[in-house]
Amino acid sequence: MTDQQLTVGQAGEDAVLAAVREVIDPFNAQRPGLALGPGDDAAALTLGSGQAVITTDTMSEGQDFRRQWWLDPESLGAAEFEPAEEWPQDVGTKAAAQNLSDINAMGAVPTALVVSLTLPPQTTVAWVANFYRGVLRACEAPGAGRCVVAGGDFGAGEAISVTITALGEPAAGGQLLRRDRAEPGDVLAVCGQLGRAAAGLALLERPGEASVSSDELRHWQDHAAIIRECLQAQQQPQPPLNAGPAALAAGASAGLDLSDGLLRDAGRLAAASRVQIRCDDAALAAEAQPLKPVAGILGLGPAAGSEWVLSGGEDYSLLATFPADAPLPDGFRALGTVEPVPADGQPGVLVAAEPSGTGWDSLRQIL
Ligand SMILES: Nc1ncnc2c1ncn2[C@@H]1O[C@H](COP(=O)(O)OP(=O)(O)OP(=O)(O)O)[C@@H](O)[C@H]1O
Ligand SMILES: Cc1ncc(C[n+]2csc(CCOP(=O)(O)O)c2C)c(N)n1
Ligand SMILES: [Mg+2]
Structure with a gap:
């Protein structure tokens, strides 16, 4: 067994892989579909249908x-200040979840992940093993019961960076939930949280603070439930992985997952489908309402809640459009309607509140 306290620089690639295999091999063995697992030049999967769905996403430290x-400020300065398990597990869960979410957003079922890790040499073997435990935790979620970890790659670098590629296949029926098929007259609906991950980010990134301490959580105990929900949405998201196939089964016309903010992502759906989306302002206000105490704690006005709902990213909820006569599947909430683009207009999203943010852009630098 590899010494878990060694750094990856000391242990080397083969020993790190051996430690990872101790975590993932027993998990993979319980799931059918992996004809040849990690260990050879590539893995082989047994396909149930004729189409593979594939997506990839990178997550980098900083x-x-x-x-x-993940540091409790109380422990800053202590010799062993790194939380040994939560940090790597949460990074693994989030990296896997955002990929599983994209498979779900195609109305498909995830079958395999391929995990590429760039690691600073001082990272411990224990960190890497716990990271994989977090990846597997995401694959334990309802909807991901067939997903295995088929392989990956290790590299060294200055900051931790994770790239996961997810494979899936269309759910029963063989259709895909595309973003370019919404029709005027459809209802716009969401399954999963809105604005929570952005509120969690705002809590974690409070100016002058390193993280949220257990003392503060005690001090804010009246709002502990919503605070924990927001932190969890940011640090270990749980996308509704049954929602994509459920939406297709219910007759959904189009859909995508919310990674970059409701307005930005709904705008992508509107542009792809060449429609106008009119949001229901009362429905959006109801989504923002539970976030008001979090805005209060941060010294922000009540508009912050709406801003998180409209422009906050990383919720990994499923946004979909349904024909007006289709009953919404369990967990979906109506948010608006789909209209034709006016003769003198452009595809887009209409909301009463004018948001100040524009959603998330992975490349644009804020100068
Ligand atoms: N570097 C790239 N090379 C080729 N295609 C890309 C590249 N980056 C993005 N794309 C494609 O552009 C489309 C949009 O990419 P994006 O990462 O924004 O996906 P998304 O689903 O809209 O967002 P998210 O991945 O955050 O859920 C996808 O089909 C993706 O494959
Ligand atoms: C340190 C830090 N700064 C900012 C953010 C916010 N953030 C990062 S990626 C993303 C959208 C999805 O990205 P992609 O489209 O690349 O999947 C958002 C909203 C964060 N999580 N951590
Ligand atoms: Mg997506």
């Missing part, structure tokens, strides 16, 4: 998470 988020 851009998508900070290790300080």
Whole structure:
């Protein structure tokens, strides 16, 4: 057994892979579908249908998470200040979840993940093993019961970076939930949270604070439930992985997952489908209402809740459009309607509130 306290720089690739295999092999063995698992030049999967659905997403330290988020400031300065398990597990869960969410958003079922990790040499073997435990935790979610970890790659670098590629296949029926098929007259609906991950990000990134301490959580105990929900949405998201196939089964015309903010992503659906989306302002206000205490704690006005709902990213909820006569599947809430583009207009999203943010852009630099 590889010494878990060694750094990856000391242990080397073969020993790190051996430690990872101890975590993933027993998990993979319980799931059918992996004809040849990690260990050869490539893996082989047994396909149930004629189509593979494939997506990839990268998450990097400093851009998508900070290790300080998992530090209780009380423990800063202590010799062993790194939370040994939560940090790597949460990074693994989030990296897997955002890929599983994209498979779900195609109305498909995830079958395999391929995991590429760039690691600073001082990262411990224990960190890597716990990261994979987090990846597997995401695959334990309802809807991901067939997903295995088929392989990956290790590289060294200055900051931690994770790229996961997810494979899936269309759910029963063989259709895909595309973003370019919404029709005027459809209802716009969402399954999963809105604005929680952005509120969690705002809590974690409070100016001058390294993270949210257990003391603060005690101090804010009246709002502990919503605070924990927001932190969890940001640090270990749980996308509704049955929602894509359920939406298709219910007759959904189009859909995508919300990674970059409701307005931005709904705008993508509107542009792809060449329609106008009119949001129901009362429905949006109801989504923002539970976030008001979080805005209060942060010293922000009540508009912050709406801003998180409209422009906050990383909720990994499923936004879909349904014909008006189709009953919404369990967990979906109506948010608006789909209209034709006016003769003098452009595809887009209409809301009463004018948001100040424009959603998330992975490349644009804020100068
Ligand atoms: N570097 C790239 N090379 C080729 N295609 C790309 C590249 N980056 C993005 N794309 C394609 O552009 C489309 C949109 O990419 P994006 O990452 O924004 O996906 P999304 O589903 O809209 O967002 P998210 O991945 O955050 O859920 C996808 O079909 C993706 O495959
Ligand atoms: C340190 C830090 N700064 C900012 C953010 C916010 N953030 C990062 S990626 C993303 C959208 C999805 O990205 P992609 O489209 O690349 O999948 C958002 C809203 C964060 N999580 N951590
Ligand atoms: Mg997506």
